Amino acid sequence: MTSISIRNAGQLLRPAEDGAPYLRDAALTLDPGSVTVRDGVIAAFEDDPGADVIIDAAGAAVIPGFVDCHTHLPFAGWRASEYEMKVTGVPYEEIARSGGGIAASARALAEAGDEQVLAQARAIREEMLRLGTTTLEGKTGYGLSAEGELRLARLGRELQLDRLTGLFAHSVPQGYDPGAWMDVVDALAAQADVDALDIYVESVAFRNEDLARLGEIARREGVALRAHVEQFNANRSVPVALAAGARSVDHLACLHPDDLEPLARAECAAVLLPGAEFLGAEHTPPARALADAGAICVLATDCNPGTSPVASMPVIVGLAVRRYGWSVREALAAATINAAWVLDLPDRGSLEVGKRADLVVLDGPVEHIPYRFGHDPVKTVIRDGEVAWRRP
Missing domain, CATH: 2.30.40.10 (Urease, subunit C, domain 1)
Structure with a gap:
């Protein structure tokens, strides 16, 4: 060499x-x-x-090298029209309920061929590399069917991501309620080749009881549990995630004050996503308080076609310093060694x-x-x- x-x-x-x-x-x-x-x-x-x-x-x-531990690669197409809706005052929940959001990306994925999806993902990955990202996680989540999610898991492996997360519980597909879709998630977790399982707990997605169930599934499969929580509402999902042994809780824009200290004491990372917060005009998480309390603080791009079409970790570091009141050393620790811990990659x-x-x-x-x-x-x-x- x-x-x-x-x-x-x-x-x-x-x-x-x-x-x-x-x-x-x-x-x-x-x-x-x-x-x-x-x-x-x-x-x-x-x-x-x-x-x-x-x-x-x-x-x-x-x-x-930067470690981007929360992206939604691979996906198909972009959703620029939704960004204009958001900046003119339409809430994300309303966009999602009208057929936008995750459902729009699922339609785009279903219409795209494998090579088209991989070509877009490889171009984004190359952009990330040029901007200093040497380790990259990606997720399923836009399949919205058992076949679609298994296809995304296969494409994620073809993309040779450093870590692949099964976000099978991303959105409740049409014709299902959360509990019924969790039965499908259970089966997918047993079939798919993934390194972790993830879930989106929110008013337009899944519930805390589904998060607890996914924790049991993750333990059975011997993979890490991660969770998108407290993005738009304080659903008190952090205690559930901690009890389930989650490796990370991600977003936290609406973290309940009573949950800050338990999270800071836990071996569970607080993955903050300032790109989604800034572009979505979301609340800002209590990042300064989390750092001061000793939490394992992490930064990631959340690169996805809807809420954070951002590939640049330097931009994410800049946003964190400005919006969170962090020092550059705090932001760089969050974007490197702490992010590598989330992915269980101690060699980098x-x-x-x-x-x-x-x-x-x-x-x-x-x-x-x-x-x-x-x-x-x-x-x-x-x-x-x-x-x-x-x-x-």
């Missing part, structure tokens, strides 16, 4: 202590230095003049000797990611020990 030496980094974003599975306190250092990569892993924090590839960071930052997410060599060389200091909002800060991306992209 190629050996790589990155020299003259003005900042190396490293954990203050090696070996932590996640960071509750954003204990990251930003000292200058160099990095050597051999055999696909980080070999040393020193220069190797004999390396096959020499990269001069020119005083800029070197950070771990931080700059440590022996970890997989997923690194991003920026064109300035880390503070410029939020400060120069919208600017693409990525000069070079190294994924799995190989140079995957370099700015021309």
Whole structure:
């Protein structure tokens, strides 16, 4: 394999202590230095003049590759007309009940061929890579039938996602009530090749009792449980998710105050999605309070055709710093090591000797990611020990 030496980094974003599975306190250092990569892993924090590839960071930052732990790839088409409806005052719930939302993406998926779906997903994945995302999760959820969900699981594996989540309980298909569709979800979980199970608990989707049932199914199948909760309403789903052993609870824009401390004490990540909040004019979750209480805070794009058609983790980091009052170190911990923990990928997410060599060389200091909002800060991306992209 190629050996790589990155020299003259003005900042190396490293954990203050090696070996932590996640960071509750954003204990990251930003000292200058160099990095050597051999055999696909980080070999040393020193220069190797004999390396096959020499990269001069020119005083800029070197950070771990971003880990995007919540996307809805693969999907078909986009829903730009719904965005205009939302910004002119139509609530998402009304859009969904009128045949938009998830149902619209399900129709688009049913009408698209496999290669069309994969071509769009690969283009988005390539865009994400150029923006520094080296690890990517995707979900099913737009099938809205047993056959459609199994098709999405197959396409997700063909896309070679780092993790694939079965969001079989995304929306209640026409002709079913939540309980009846959960019987189908039970069968799908036993058939599909997925790494985790997920559910959307909301007034237009599933209930807390369905979340508890999915927890039992996830335990039976030996996979992680994740949950979309408290996006539009305080449904008090977090206690149910914690009791069910969830690995993460995602969205949390309407987190009930009484549920903040139990979540912060739990080994369950708070996955926050500022792209969906900003573009959907949703409530802002109590992100500062979660961080102060010691929660495992995580950021992701929520890349999907409806509520967050965003592929850029640098944009997500910028939104988090501005909207949540987080430091850039808190945001970067949430977008790297903590996100890798959500996906149970301990071999990546931080700059440590022996970890997989997923690194991003920026064109300035880390503070410029939020400060120069919208600017693409990525000069070079190294994924799995190989140079995957370099700015021309």
